[in-house]
Each structure stands twice: as C-alpha cells, then as structure tokens.
Amino acid sequence: MNRQIRKAGTFLALCYLALFVQLNVVQVATAKSLNDKPGNSRKVERDFNRPRGDIVTADGKVVAHSVEGDGRFAYQRTYPTDELFAQIIGTYSFVFGSDGVEKYYDEQLSGQSAEFQLKGLLSPFTETPNVGTVELTLRADVQSAAREALGTKVGSVVAIDPRSGALLAMWSYPSFNPNLTSTNDTMTARAFRTALAADPAKPTLPKTYRERYFPGSTFKVVTAAAGLESGVITADSPDFPVARNYTAPLTNRPLSNFGGSSCGGTLVAILRVSCNSAFAQMGAEYIGPEQMVRTAEKFGFGSAPNIDLPKPVSSVFPTDYGKRLRDGAVPGGAGIFENTPALAQASIGQGDVSATPLQMALVAATIANSGNQMTPHVMSSIRDGSGATIKEYSDSVATAAISKENAAILRAAMIEVVTDGTAKAAAIDGVDVGAKTGTAQLGTPVPSSHAWVITFAGPPGQPATVAVAVLVQAQPGASEQTGGTVAAPIANKVMQAALTPIPSSKPAGPTPGS
Amino acid sequence: MEAGLLALVALVVVGAYTLASLGTASRIPANIGPFFAGMLCLFVVAHLAVRKLAPHADPFLLPLVVLLNGLGYVFIARLDSKLAGQQLGWTALGVLAFCVTLGFVRRVRFLERSRYTVGLLGVVLLVLPLIPGVGREINGSRIWVGIGPVRFQPGEFAKIALAIFFAAYLVEHRELLRTATFKLGPFRTPDPKHLAPVLVAWGFAMMVMMFQRDLGSALLFYMLFLGVLWVATERVSYLIVGLGLFSGGAYLSWMYFSHVQTRVAMWLNPWSDAQGKGFQIVQSSYALAWGGVSGSGLGRGIAGRIPYQETDFIFAIIGEELGLAGATAVLVAFLLLIGSGMRSSLRNTDPFAKLLAFGLTLLLGFQAFLIMGGVIRLLPLTGVTLPFVSYGGSSLLANWTLVALLVRLSDSHPLSRENEGEELTTVLSVKA
Known part of the structure; x- marks a missing residue:
C-alpha cells in the first residue's frame, strides 16, 4: 500500500x-497583457x-495640477490656464483618455518611471508623494502672445529656440477647455466630448504637429538649400531669366508668378520676391529629383520628428519622379524625368508637398542654427516632490541638414526678405530678423489661401534665439502678399515676446498647493 | 514544538489582521485586543486538546490549519465585517468540533467497527438536500438543507462519512478485489462482481451531479473512492478502468448538461462572455494579474469585483493582495498539510488507519486543488470551498472534524524516529 x-x-x-506554474x-x-485587456x-x-505631479511652464506657470477629488476618484486634474495649453499638455481624463504631455510623460507624472520607482525603494518614508513635476520649455508669455496675435483666425503658431530645439510656443486656434474633459463628473465630460467631436474645426487636434498643410512658398527655402548643396546654384549664379511664368519640360501648362508679375535674377533676388518661375526651373532643371528629395529629407520631410509628444505626423515631399528620360538642357544640371513637371510644382511648395507648422518652424530654425537641426522638445526637466531634478532634457542635433556656409547664404537671403521683400511686417527694430512668406492657394471657388510665414530673430550678428512658423488657414484672396500681410505681423509679435527674457521672479521648487 | 509553531502563526495572523485594517481604513483595528485574546484562546484550547487527547500527534497539522483558518478570517474580515463575525463564530464551533472529535474518537477501531452506520449516515446526508421541504436550492445547486433560519451543506460531512466507510469497506474486501481471476481478452481482471462497487461509486457521483448540479463534490467523491480503491487493492487496473469511466462520464455530462458545457467554455475562453457567464473568471484573472509577484498589499486591492469573493473566489483576493508570494505560501501550506497526512498514512501499519488517513488527506488536498485550479483557470471552475480559508460554516465545521481525525490518526501509531527507517524497510521488503 x-x-x-x-x-x-x-x-x-x-x-x-x-x-504554481499556472x-x-x-x-x-501574462500579467501585463491581462492588465492591458480592454474591459x-x-x-x-x-x-x-x-x-499626479504638476506640469509647469518655463516661466513658472502651473498649467496642470491635481486637486483632491470630490466625486468618483480621489484626485481630479485641473488646468489653471484653461484652453491656452490644452492641445499640447493634452488632457488626463477618465472619459477622453490622455494625450499630449500628460500621455508622453505619464510615467514620470505618476511616479511610475524607473527613476521614481528606484527612489521609492531607497527612501520609502518620505512625506511628499513620489510623483514628478514636468517643467516645460514652453513659455506661457510667448504662448499668450501667440494667442493674442492670432486672435480668432483659424491657424497655428510654433515658436522654437533654434539653438536647442526647445519649443517656446505651440498654439492653434480654436482650442478647447481641458477642465471640461478632466472633470470627475463623467456626464459633463461625455456631453463635452460629443460636442467637440461634432466640431469641424477639430479643436482637440494638436494641429501644430499632427496636421499637414500645403506649405506654399515657404518651401522655397528648402529648394534654395538643395540648390546650394548640389553646387549648381550659388549666391551669384545662375541669373534666372525675368519671366511671367515657367513651363517645365514634358508639359505645356505654365506655372505663373503671382498676379502675372515678372521676376527673375540670382538667388537672393528671387527669394526676396518669391519668384515662382525661377524656383520651379531651379528645382526641375538645375537640382533634379535626387538632390531635392535628399535635402527635403535632411530637413525632416518624410519622417516624423523625434519630438517628446505622442503621435507626431511626418511632413511629405514626393519621392517618385519616374524614369530618367534624357539629359536636361542645363549644363551640369538635372536630367529630365517622367515626372519632372511634378518636381517643378513641388519645388515651389505646391502639388503633393505638405508640412506641419512644426516642420516649417524647424526649416527656419535650421537656417538660423548654421544648418544644424536640433531635436524639437517640450520638456526641459523633471523634478521630484522636493524640487530636486530627476532628469534634464539633453539637447541633441537631429540632422546636419546643410553646410554652415550655405546656411549663412540663406540666412542673409531671408533677412533680405524682411528688409526689402515680402515680409517687411516681420521686422523688429535692432534685431536681425529673417523670414520667408508663403501663400498656398486652395483652389476653392472663391479664391482663398493658407497664409504662411517662417521667421527667425536674434541680436544683430549673433545666432538667432527664436524661430517661428505662422499658418493662418483659408484666408480670402490669393496674392503672394497674403502671407506677408496676414501671417508676418503675427510672427512679429510672437518673436518680440520670445526675445523678452523670462522674468526672474520664477518660483523655485514645488509650486504652492502641490 | 506545536506550541512554538502556533505562537508563530498567531503572530502572522494578528499581523496580517492589523495590516489589512491599515490597508482598508488606515487605522489599527479597535478590536485588536479582544480579537487577539479570542484567537489565542481558541488556539490554546485546540493545542491543549491535542496535548491531552493525542499527545504524540504530528505537531504540524494544527499550526497549518490555524494558519489557513486565520488567514481566511483576515481576508473575510477585510471584505465583509458582517460575515467576519459569523466566520469567527463558526471557527469557534469548528475548534469545538475538533476537540469533541478528538475526545470521542479515542481509537480508530471504533470508526472501523461502525462503518455501516457511518456509511448510511453519509448517504443520508448526501441525499438530504434532495428531499422536498428540507432541501434548498441556492444558485442553481441543490446542496443545501434549511431548517428554519439555519442553512447547512450536509455534503461537507457526507464526504468524511463516506471516506470512513470506503476505507473500512475496502479493507474488508481488499483480498477479493485484488485477485485477478477473470479473463477479459489479453487482460486479467478481478471478478466483475467485485467491480460493482466502482460502478456504484461512479453512478453515485453521476447522480449527485445530475440532481444537485454540484460538479465539484461529484468529482471529489469519485477521486476519493478511486484513490482509496487503488491504494487498498494495489491494482492499477482499477485506476485505469476508473479513469476510463471518468472520461466517459465527463464526456457524457459535457454532452448532456448545459451547465457543464458552460463551465468548460468559460474555462477555455472566459472573454467570450466577459460580462456574463465568464465574469467571475475574467475578474479573477484580472485580480491575480494585478497582484503580480508581490501583491497590492493587504487591504489595498480593488475588492468587490468578483462575485463569491468570500467563498469560492477567496484565493483570487489572496493572489491580488499578497501576490504570487502569498498565493504560493497558501499552496505550500496545503502541500505541507498533505505531506503531514501522507506521512501519517505511511507510518500507520493498520490497513484501515492507513487507508483512512490517505483518504482524508486526498479529500482535503484534492478539494483545495480543485478550487484553486478553478480560480486560476488551470481547471474548469467547480464550486467547492477552499478548506479553512473560504467563508462557510458547514465547510469549516467539517474540515475541523476531518483534521481532528487526521490528528488522531497521526497519533494512533507513534513511531520513534530511531526505528522509522527500519519499519519502512520492513514494509517494503514484505511487499517485494
């Protein structure tokens, strides 16, 4: 037995x-997958x-804060600046889920990241909750200036420090009040969500980095950069013929200059007046598809920026130009491809080119920063409950887009656009300001267009400290002046705000009430 | 040794009780003093009873049972204070039943002699819920007896009675059942007429399941009988035939009973009806996964999600709040309990005592396995209680009685450590 x-x-x-095994x-x-199961x-x-920790701007404004909840949950998220940062901070809502900084830095804000877990293990008996405060590079004063300047025009503003990639402002109108999404009163939140979802202006969409638009003539900066990098274009040659329009090989549809005007000349001259005929010919016959695609990609087109925000979209520059058919007419220039007409269009920012406002701000910033594009970011540091720094964002070069010499040529050319070109409204006394305007015609029955400007500004003769992209959507009219008259004044105000140093009264350590 | 272990267990349980209260209400329970005193009192009574009535008993049995009972109480108190009061009362009655059993059953022979009385009692207890007027159907299972406000599951006691009867019956008939005289093709089997008991047990289990819809108990009865039959006869053919019949029965019941089909379907994929029939299993899986390795902490889990969290699903709450570590500790406690039971079965030389100790241990160990396996989705869910841990008066009383018998059996043939090896060698060589 x-x-x-x-x-x-x-x-x-x-x-x-x-x-035991089971x-x-x-x-x-399988714990993780069970924890993540829907339901x-x-x-x-x-x-x-x-x-949950606070989110604080570079100038010390608390923009997201948790208070003790009186409803369903122990805490409730509040946003003291209402709609000002809603699209970038995102929301932290039981009904909406989370987005923006709230989502990207969720682990740090909730104290779940490795740094905080380790800290919790090492000192388990601290008074302050073990959660992180995220300090942003964004400035409430610059963001407010962007909001004031844009007013009730539908559009976006991005301001960035070209030297570090630190974003200073990211504003889109219309925005929304995140307090209505984060409320513990889920009925209110649900009703609000329904209303937002029905709004065709998509107020919850962070358009600065998740929506693409035709960049129009602002893209000519990239074309010019491609020309300089290829070596066929220099500051003095070629001298493009003065013409009313340009007809690319393989087509008989001419690309006209704005208002049927005539223009031509060397690089600085054609950039100053935004000459369509010259830039179309430059892209199609001098630079060619390979160099255009290469430079566009070096500026960031074709891949999503490595920004510390969720789901950034990539900007688009078309890459397929078909087979090479024959040599071109320009000595040392480009061959003729099946889609050379499309390249002519793309070279002036038309056709299938589309870019986020962030991408166009990066183009200006790259020129201003000697051809080096810094990785864009919104976080500057993460602090713990006692105010000690846990982590600091370390700046990095995203791409070396163009050479220092070529950047200097383009910088000077863009400054000419402000002193003597289409962007005079961007000028600031005693400051070196460079710009490029753009007007992307929308082909609507009543003529309308996106008004663009990309700018940079800094102390005379010194590296620029701010670069800005302004997009004002669907403005009436289709004149090249639109970008200069509508968008440039907005950029001017935003640059002025950014050039003002942050007041030193910034509170140190944790903000009151946290 | 037993006193030392009990003191250790008392510390663990009181500590857990305090932590659970801190976890749920952030304060040290106001009744910690009376609770501690009351529990200590019960332990001391049980300990003294063992010392007085079974002085050479296995010193591990009582502390292990007290640990499981105490831990179960802590979790019930953390989930529902009203049930906790009742559970405390039932625990006191359980300890009383333990002492009375130890006092009443002084010699195992007594049980062997009254086997038919006990067997009859077992059958009566088992069919009692089916008698109109007395039986009550609760949650689709007709396993309750209600007299006035008092409700009871007589099946819990029937298990013990039948274990005693099986052991005694098989000891009596084992020689007949062992001899293989009948030829069936290439096999030699015992005379079919001796196989009758197996068939009766099988039919009985099926009947219980059909009329009472109590899958777990049916399985438990059948496994108990099969195990005891095999050990008694040392014939593996019984095991094979029995398992064959089991497979057939399982298949038939799956074919014809919708509730069996549901159980199997919800075992394989509870997410197919996560808000309905699979709700318990799904929530139980979430609770366990949430607990992870170290658990959310006593009183810090998200309780109130799993229906029957105090009874059948208490193991899921333990897994959530104490994590893999705590759940494994419960597994180990049961495993040690099984070890103690098996050891006393091996040490006894009297066949009846051997078989009874084995049967009772199998009953306890297999029941715990069934419900824990059901909760963690190793097996289809069968609604049985987790012995000593789950809330439930009948279950507690019956299991304390069962352990009293195990204590008695571990005492009835005390071997000194020196000749233990010799004794085992003798047993083995006799067999060989």
Missing part, C-alpha cells in the same frame, strides 16, 4: 506544482486614484 500512497502523494504534489503564468508571465478598468482606476 505504501507504494501507492507515495505515488498518490507524488501525484498530488504534481497537481500543486501545476497550480499562478506564475497568470501573475507574472479591465483596474489600471485606469488606480491611475485616477493616485496623486
């Missing part, structure tokens, strides 16, 4: 071993029932 008893005992022990499967191996609300409930 003992043999059987031992065997039965062994059998039972094996049963328990199976239990426990490991459920509690360890499992444990994670969400936990998140909404624990403290």
